[in-house]
Amino acid sequence: MKFLDQAKVYVRSGDGGAGCVSFRREKFIEFGGPNGGDGGRGGDVVVECTDGLNTLIDYRYQQHFKARPGMHGMGKNRNGPRGDDVVLKVPQGTEIYAEDGETLLADMTEVGQRVVLARGGNGGFGNAYFKSSTNQAPRHANPGQTGTEMWIWLRLKLIADAGLVGLPNAGKSTFLAAVSAAKPKIADYPFTTLHPGLGVVGVDGREFVLADIPGLIEGAHEGHGLGDRFLGHVERCRVLIHLVDGTGEHAGKAYKTVRAELEAYGHGLSDKPEIVVLTKADSLDEETRKDQVARLKRAAKRTPYVISAASGAGVRDVLRAVMAMLDGVDAAEAERADDAPWQP
């Protein structure tokens, strides 16, 4: 599935219909009274949060959304029907910003949530409305109010419980594939993942949602690599799983590079509880593994989990730790035995 995390669209609510000027005309009735109906209200611009979509890709193909105008009032006191709303369907986690990109208009977090972004213009009153004791035959009616137009930004921030972070090639997508039904692209080169993916992870009869995002490199916050734009997707995660490639040069340095980017990004990312994991242990000899664990431990100031997503070894412990942290057990890390033995 292609992924787009941001889109700018034009929306316009419907104009109100005009009121009608009309008089009753019937045989044998000489001075029929006013009977012009009111114009209908224009349609609203509505955003609706829907299930089962993880992307704003549809907004690449259509950027203009206009609600229908209300119909004009008619004779015989018939009011114009209301214009149809235009409904923008967005995935859970979409934020709606004003054109300035800063003013938050709506945060679509619950499936089924509906927010009216722009109300349709009111219909005008027909001349029947203006009839009074002093004016029995008003010859005027109101025009309808015009609709409201604006440009808005849609920004998708996936809602996941836990998010995978790490350098490119660390094994993030492999991890997601190993623990969920998700089928992300996996390959032996950096920046295989170009857009975030989600998976539902089951552990001990319970579930959490895990997000995989593109790898980070030094300078990501300045736009290097794919930049830090995808970090928005882990902003709402409660736990970060920081994967460090065991086959990389120096696990401690790799860890620090990513931490520096998390800190530069801000938005509280670097304050989130983090689970530190050394990956690809199946392709490390014992000495290298111990060296990498020691380096990572020094950098992260805690004992890392050691896993092989390829064989599944160690993976369950990581998932349990995530679950414990989601349950608010911050001590999950502390409970971990120091230098827990590696069992392939």
Ligand SMILES: Nc1nc2c(ncn2[C@@H]2O[C@H](COP(=O)(O)OP(=O)(O)OP(=O)(O)O)[C@@H](O)[C@H]2O)c(=O)[nH]1
């Ligand atoms: N031997 C071994 N190889 C692994 C393991 N996990 C991942 N790999 C390999 O490492 C390479 C990169 O894996 P990915 O899962 O694509 O890495 P990523 O972190 O998602 O990379 P980006 O999407 O580029 O950020 C692939 O060739 C995987 O097969 C593992 O546990 N053992």
Ligand SMILES: [Mg+2]
């Ligand atoms: Mg990947």
